[in-house]
Amino acid sequence: MTVAASTPSPAAPERAAGLGPWLFEARAMVKLALPLIAGQLGLIAMSVTDVLMIAPLGPTHLAAGSLAFMLYFNIWLFCLGVLIASASLASQARGARNFKGVRRSIRQGFWVAITLVPPAALALWFGGDLLLLTGQDPKVVALAEPYLRAIVWSLPFSFGFLVLRFFVSALSRPNTVMIGLIAGAVVNVPLDYLLIHGALGVPALGIAGAAWATSLIWVGLFAWLVAVVLRDREFRRYHVFVRFWRPDWQRYREIWRIGLPVGVTLIAESGLFGACQLLMGLIGTLELAAHAVAIQVASVAFMVPLGIGQAAQVRVGQRFGAGDRAGVRRAGWMAMLLAGVTTGAAALVMWFAPEAIVGLFLESGSPIDGPVFVLAVNFLLVAAVFQLVDGAQVAMVSSLRGLSDTAWPLVIAVLSYWVVGFGAAWVFAFPLGLDGVGVWMGLAVGLAAAAVGLTLRFVLRERLGLLDRPAAA
Template sequence: MNSIVSEQAGSGWASELRATFSLAWPLVVAQVAQNALFTTDVIMMGWLGPEYLAAGTLATATFNPVLLLGGGIVSSVAPLAAQALGARQIRNVRRTVRQGFWVAILIALILLPIVWQVRHILLAMGQDPQLAAMAQEYMHIAVFVLFPGLGLFAMRSFLSALGSTRIILYATLFGVFLNAIGNYALIFGHFGFPRLELRGAAISTVLTNLVMFGTLLTYALTHRRYRRFHILARFWRPDWARFWEIFRIGTPIGLTLMAEVGMFAVAAIFMGWLGTSALAAHAVALQCASFAFMVPLGLAQATTVRVGLSFGAGSNQGIGRAGWTSLVLATGFMTITCILFLTVPSVFVRLFLDPGDPASLTAFMMAGTFLAIAGLFQIVDGAQVVAVHVLRGLNDTKIPMLIALFGYWCVGMPIAWFLGNEDRLGGVGVWIGLATGLTFCAIVLTARFALRERLGLVDRRRMVLSA
């Protein structure tokens, strides 16, 4: 176990770059693969037709914010476990993971009946009744992904804190393969299975997440390096101090994720008011932008661990090196994707929509325009996600949550609503609003990290490291 903790002891920028890259690249690829799960769903729903794609988009736009609310809370396992490792308090790692499972189960039980009402929620938002009914058909099965899905957040956080990110990559890649086969069989009725269309996509998603969770849990329980933690030993024994600490640190994280994803979800609602073609085009552009976003997101998750290790060890220089290294890497990558989305958007749109199909031509043209605009906010999107994850490594979650809420909902959403009116810029205006909200958050969150010492964010008394 000393080898795990000692990884945070390296000094210098080159050493930090190597350590960050070693920890991050499996997480980056795993995030890309995780997004490929949803990309596969979007592609195959698009093959069914624009109305299926639109219904699936409405369903996931409603579900993802609540899933990430719960996932964000559970993901506080990562910084808490990393800080415990940095301070060499191994017992706290075990306590944190077990209570992370408790939190995951409780949140799933609370959220399930809420998501079950998806049709009524969509109708209240003025969506087409037929699309709302189709979305409900999908979500009444997909909602059960809450249990293995939130369990995955706990397992990924635990293994990431210990530096074991390759198994996360392997499990996710297997999940992509399994989901693609499941979708092909169940959506379209191949290999002797019935044609279930949207219900088939939902079944495949639930089974895939269940297998991925089972894989990571089995690995942690049987591998000689990690079984010493005994994460399921005395599972039913409460540890209320750690349980509430996960909620205290994690709830702002979950609300921050929900605020951002909710902004995009409401943008999908705005697009639904503009018609099925606009909504389908939005889904394609958002999927492409999200795919690129997985790289800085995986890098950011590794950065939370790197910052947490340095914070636990009391190394202010290590905190600075970890944060700025990741910010440079993230913005550099997103600059490349910005150029691609601006110059050749049609190359990406063709993966989802056929321009030769008259029914898809309007959506194809709109998607190309939306994706070009998405390229403009790629850089700030990468910066803001790394900045907020750096601050999480310092247990700084409440103020970043307020910054996100203000930036997304008081800056981005009003602009998207005003400019997105059909009499103004329509779908283009919605995307301009999204870009503005992300830009605000990137600037303010990065400035907060830069001023971390003046703001007292590196004071080790802010850590929770009970004996």
């Protein structure tokens, strides 16, 4: 059934805005990206709150929390990558004004999400054994294991939230998601305190308390977004829950075909950070604790270009679906420009004020925190250097996802992160004796290689005229 949408068509002529094409694209992308960035900051704020609440328990607990979250996040990120294919397909269908295609993509996105829950849950439940196989300190792993078994219960709700998030974003309504994620971040603060440290009759659960707080937040976020989709007039017109159990194997397979390389690509990048975290654990507990702080700061900064990249995926997908080759080109390069500006600003802050930033997490004069503080400051100086290339790679890979181009980015990611990046991290850290700083230098080299490779891929598609061939919606 064809549905008349209430929002303007994404393929509407740019002349209607009374602006030049590039200025029009900049305005449209910023308008879409700002709430996505705010939502991402709300999401990462929950992780930052966990670190802040766990830090007073001591470096060993902080290291354990860092390891547990690393394993959980990599599994969750892989699943997000698979599900993100529904966003590309829904955006392309929206651009082609194929509203049935939007409904099919989101409904089968739920089917894929249900498929992903059991293997992800098993990997987390036995995550302690996986960490021990990597040579981590058994005492640290023993503290991490309760976190992993508590966070398992969040999976079906967080995956369902992601699918609905892609739905509302494909319709250029990201404010809806932003409100929920910011509210979740606010509620997470008292929940973390209650469950980690114990208060008001609630027992102190330690690191596991952070996982239970996160699980409760995901339950609330999913329930809230379901209610919004069912009540909002525009969202209701797509009937995403009607005949939910009716199979659509063609679209189900299409999501896997596009999404599986994306999931592996995300794991290739995030896995590089995770592997480097394991290298930190081999170097020492203090280095691992300092890495946990520095990676949180870098992750917060990354939320801005990530939001821009998500906006680029939607904008490129809509233009691709509408057969607008020039619009695809403008959206991709505008994402690169905006990401460069924002990551440049973040790099300046990290370079000139690392002590102030790390001071938000640790006390420089404390006999316990002091050594970790110094290490974290040094790591953050290297993080400042790779901000620009990190923004470039996420802008380009997101633009390629909007084109449903996921196979070659996977090859580029594996070579860049694991051959170049991890290889450089190991060489710098051990043979060259740079320890933790060397690990972070390897991260920078891997991200730079990915930025170059993905940019060349986008340029090649442009040169070969592959920006105006929309996939079937």
